[in-house]
Amino acid sequence: MLHPNTPREAHSIKGNDRNLLPKQELLLIAAKRLLHRQAIRHLTNMLGRLHSAEIAYIIQQLDYPEEKRTTFDCLPDDETRGQVLSEIDLETGSQVVMNLSFSRVADILRWLGPDDAAAILRNFPEEQQKQILSLMNREDSTEVKDVLKYEEGTAGSIMTTEVFFLPENSTVSEAIRQLQEATEAETVFYIYVTDKDEHLTGVLSLRHLLTVPGTSTLQSIMTRQTITVNPETDQEEVARLVAAYNLLAVPVVDHDKTLLGIITVDDVIDVIREEATEDMLKMAGAPEEGASLHSSIPQATFARFPWLFTNLMGTFLSGALLWYFRFTLQEVVALVSFIPVVSAMGGNVGLQTSMLVIRGLATGQISQRDLSRVWVHELGIGLLLGLLSGTLVMGVGWIWHQDYLLGLVVGISLLLAFLVSTSLASLIPILFYRIKIDPAIAAGPLVSTTMDIVGIAIYLTLATTLLIYLV
């Protein structure tokens, strides 16, 4: 949630404000000390003097769930609890409210924007969601329900329904008066203008309002065409839009342009950070949900094992290949000394390519239409890198084992592995993207595991063939 209307809130930070992070660290240490000493009154006093972002940091960083809960309970009032909850990561947020009675949860949630309240509620089972909603007042719960309707990850799920909008025929003076009275609307950098049926027809900046005569109607000064999203739009697309057009907020409208809510830039920042983290972690099979550094050890193990298991199966296949070629290996023992080279290097080149492609797709730098262009580009790089590395390895093979043929086999294998690897690593993510499978989750492990196997297969097949011919 953005608090533009209360710069006191957005700006107040006591003491030395030059350097936030060291200060946060000091606050955390102080809070821990008070918790260990069970000095609850002192803790309450200290928290009362902090910005909600600082309290959120402390609660997130505490080691034990009970400490988090105790600290959350120490907050002076439900308004502060609500603010802290809106700044905290979701996992911690659910931890601190999970043990509260439903009426307590309802009391706190009413201080949150509908988007943040919905995000917290999503962590409760559906039955409990309904019970909590029934304990809120009708207006608040309706707004939250409006957001809950939309699937996680869509524009609808991160929008706030508290929007400041005015009818087209209002005058500028009326608009200014309304602005002075509005207290609920989350952000008022843009004033949205609607027709009598609440269809969005235009937009105005706050500053523009100050530069025109008070008697003008909004209709006569507003900008007609506005960038909008639908509630079903993917939140990543919303983020790309806000970033591309440098917007502070984007309105969410339904198919006939009825204004449903807005998404503010601070929520977009959260989306961008989350998505980047998610992509990285997904590629390493450590999904943030469950595998985070704050998850319990068994929970993290459980979250990380599936990806390792897939890789393990891959390595068994590689092992089976080595076993299949064991007679070749026994005949020319020197071959073993290059197994790590051919099995790992293809995967390494592939990792570079797939990272570039996956990130390029996520940031919109490349699109699904770029399949062949990216492939040719990466294949060219694979060729050059393969020639470079292949020559190097050939030299090493020759010097190390005094065996010209061995060097040739390793060098050619490496080159071939690079060509296959850059191809797979550029094609698979784009193809996955086309058929709406998240490239980050699938392409990372798939490419590297496949390349381990392909590298060994190329190497030992080539070695066996050349050995039969020439030995």
Place this chain on the structure above:
Amino acid sequence: MLHPNTPREAHSIKGNDRNLLPKQELLLIAAKRLLHRQAIRHLTNMLGRLHSAEIAYIIQQLDYPEEKRTTFDCLPDDETRGQVLSEIDLETGSQVVMNLSFSRVADILRWLGPDDAAAILRNFPEEQQKQILSLMNREDSTEVKDVLKYEEGTAGSIMTTEVFFLPENSTVSEAIRQLQEATEAETVFYIYVTDKDEHLTGVLSLRHLLTVPGTSTLQSIMTRQTITVNPETDQEEVARLVAAYNLLAVPVVDHDKTLLGIITVDDVIDVIREEATEDMLKMAGAPEEGASLHSSIPQATFARFPWLFTNLMGTFLSGALLWYFRFTLQEVVALVSFIPVVSAMGGNVGLQTSMLVIRGLATGQISQRDLSRVWVHELGIGLLLGLLSGTLVMGVGWIWHQDYLLGLVVGISLLLAFLVSTSLASLIPILFYRIKIDPAIAAGPLVSTTMDIVGIAIYLTLATTLLIYLV
């Protein structure tokens, strides 16, 4: 640059505005077609009707530098060129201005904010920078020089010096009048308040101004304490601050609180995206500078080879280990079938841990003080994952080769490898972070290469020892 004062600019987008990305795609196809047909006049017409963000997208996506330059030249005026340049990625930006005469560059740069102009200028050699600056008018060039003073990646290098600020003793009515007249200031969501020596003393929101009597002085209604950064502050820290406190802009002040400029949220979004991309690509040794999907093939090869070379050296070491243990391998051939398992799996577990730790450090989720906590946590996970995978591998070894001892050797090796791997992957990034080495660049390859070697060493040492004892 943010254009909050001109919602016409920030919002105008013609035609079907529901779905930006497909539309951008269509525009790109149209532009390509016109370029191939050399239909420059049609291209000029088309570009004249587009938003600068859309033109930026088209230029970035074009395949050839000449096409990019032609399109850039087709733009109706230097103001548009300036706007497009501020939205384009830096690499493309330099491509399109590199061939222009210095006076043309100077003409275009004056339409850019000082931060964006400085970013473009940084790509020219110092001597040329001076020449271009000398062709700009004194006021503009002084502002750009102010930004150029600061190193890339610092708050100073991304701040704009065009700030709207007023003296403490101004009245609210005066402030509103000033606001109406100000045209240059980049963003006016916050009104900064300074004392007579331009030291920052407070801040106000635009909306707050509307809710108080016109005769109040700013001093009496402003918020005194504000969150600020220094020009030397790392841009990642600025991003964390803006994200944590949900700010729209953060003022940059020097040691005695003199207001130097502000950093706006749209620039922070760029920083967050860049840093996330950079971290991912650095870990795979594909630095964005040079290795991007739009770089030439030789350039990308050159950028990517160093990391591969390091890995290659690592695999040679693994190979040397296999060669050293060749007699063990010849004696018990079945051992080869588990080489891929022990060499790859340690690295895989390490990758998960190091990704979590590196990302955690980048987002501020963990700090350098968390060394022992994170280590114990990851070691615990390594133990559980090692027990799970080790047992599984032991079973496979037993069933596959009917060799109980072999299974035991592989299982124990895997468990040990996991413990070493999770330890290295949690400790190394945090230690690197402490001594100010970027953990992303160093920890990724180091951990995985080391683990390949360590895995094989543990496996074959254990196998040789047990064989001597028991066979």
